[in-house]
Amino acid sequence: xxxxxxxxxxxxxxxxxxxxxxxxxxxxxxxFNRDTTVTVINGYIKNQKGSKIRVLEAxxxxxxxxxxxxxxxxxxxxxxxNDFSTEAVECIKxxxxxxxxxxIVKPNCEDAMLLMQKCKKRELQFDIVxxxxxxxxxxxxxxxxxxxKNGGLLAVTCTDLAILCGNAFESxxxxxxxxxxxxxxxxELALRIVLRSIESAANRYGRYIEPLISxxxxxxxxxxxxVHYGMQQAKxxxxxxxxxYQCSGCSSLHFQPMATPKTEHTFAFARGPPxxxxxxxxxxxxHLGGPIWSDRIHNLDFINQLLVDLADLKNLGTKERIxxxxxxxxxxxxxxxxxxxxxxxxxxxxCSAPSQNAFRSAILNAGYKVSYSHAEKNSVKTNAPxxxxxxxxxxxxxxxxxxxxxxxxxxxxKEILSKEPQTTIEFDFHDQAIPDSKKKGLLRWQKNxxxxxxxxxxxxxxNETQAEKRERNQGKRKKRKLEQS
Ligand SMILES: [Zn+2]
Numbered sequence: 001x002x003x004x005x006x007x008x009x010x011x012x013x014x015x016x017x018x019x020x021x022x023x024x025x026x027x028x029x030x031x032f033n034r035d036t037t038v039t040v041i042n043g044y045i046k047n048q049k050g051s052k053i054r055v056l057e058a059x060x061x062x063x064x065x066x067x068x069x070x071x072x073x074x075x076x077x078x079x080x081x082n083d084f085s086t087e088a089v090e091c092i093k094x095x096x097x098x099x100x101x102x103x104i105v106k107p108n109c110e111d112a113m114l115l116m117q118k119c120k121k122r123e124l125q126f127d128i129v130x131x132x133x134x135x136x137x138x139x140x141x142x143x144x145x146x147x148x149k150n151g152g153l154l155a156v157t158c159t160d161l162a163i164l165c166g167n168a169f170e171s172x173x174x175x176x177x178x179x180x181x182x183x184x185x186x187x188e189l190a191l192r193i194v195l196r197s198i199e200s201a202a203n204r205y206g207r208y209i210e211p212l213i214s215x216x217x218x219x220x221x222x223x224x225x226x227v228h229y230g231m232q233q234a235k236x237x238x239x240x241x242x243x244x245y246q247c248s249g250c251s252s253l254h255f256q257p258m259a260t261p262k263t264e265h266t267f268a269f270a271r272g273p274p275x276x277x278x279x280x281x282x283x284x285x286x287h288l289g290g291p292i293w294s295d296r297i298h299n300l301d302f303i304n305q306l307l308v309d310l311a312d313l314k315n316l317g318t319k320e321r322i323x324x325x326x327x328x329x330x331x332x333x334x335x336x337x338x339x340x341x342x343x344x345x346x347x348x349x350x351c352s353a354p355s356q357n358a359f360r361s362a363i364l365n366a367g368y369k370v371s372y373s374h375a376e377k378n379s380v381k382t383n384a385p386x387x388x389x390x391x392x393x394x395x396x397x398x399x400x401x402x403x404x405x406x407x408x409x410x411x412x413x414k415e416i417l418s419k420e421p422q423t424t425i426e427f428d429f430h431d432q433a434i435p436d437s438k439k440k441g442l443l444r445w446q447k448n449x450x451x452x453x454x455x456x457x458x459x460x461x462x463n464e465t466q467a468e469k470r471e472r473n474q475g476k477r478k479k480r481k482l483e484q485s
Pocket of ligand 1: 247248249250251252279280281282283284
């Protein structure tokens, strides 16, 4: 059913101008997602020298994304702009005409999963597949990894961060095949769970992924990977995955790889576990999460190229933010999965938090590396062992004593602070404590610019606003608890 004129809204983004309807609404929050995608696809195509590029946007809604690709990225020969809803496809057709991109963007009305399955023959495969669903991309991964050419680019959004970040870990396992944890590092954990899920889908077809850039912002994750053929490499996947032990008392993290490489083509069972029955720092038990992708999640050469290319991309409304986030990503320690959050470590010890500069200097002065993570403003990503981090706090508390009332028997604080530091901690300022992205004042972690900032809910028939929904849902969990008790 075609929507009436009154329902429509005409919006501009990048070089595109599109009509949207109640079912193909425009979400300004996702402009960063679309701008980033234009940047990444542009960089990817530049490396494909002269080949014909075919793109599939599997869940296209208004078609805004496809139209932007057609108008802003040189070198694309065809974009299949697909949506299951006939209303959406009517909207797409109108928008294609409005923007004059009929020669490149082809509207298509089909179940995305069927369409991708139909395109798994090599001659029908796409160079680039973009999945931008409402919520979980899980159901689409199996088709996506099959309908991509060797070395093709897969872009995946997931907006169900609550599940990926440890609320209902059992749902996360059902949807993605991994147990999530309530962890301060949950935003990077989400990236690594989705990466494992894509890799697992690819491995079933003798394929494997190569992550290019993995981004966690504004309540969604956006992941760009190349998908290659190679049974040998697919077997190596087992060495790129780990289980996580997170202490239920002090939140220290420990990784258990699923296997280790023995020779170039053989593998050894993993030795473990990496922890005892209880935590050596606080004597609490561990929570088990995973498996997660514990290999690299970005390709630095590619990101460096994108940062250079950014100068030439004139139509990106969120360019400043892209530059900021890509630069922080470039500065991340690439071989250290996850991170701690400084305030949260301090609150475990019930002390005032040292400044980031002091804490990072102490790590660097002890001979270890440290970086931020783009996924969390107050993050500490380091190759230093947890014992060193607690030593830093033990030394910090000697200078900044805490109240005795926190030192109750059996408490995490008392267990950790009752031991003397094993390392001499120097808080003197270290010149690498402040990364370039901060010195240059780049836009690194943007504050939410407006209320209702977040993923919009699935297109629906009711007229309920987000605020009304929030009100309706308020107290639900509490109520449920009361009913159960
Ligand atoms: Zn502990």
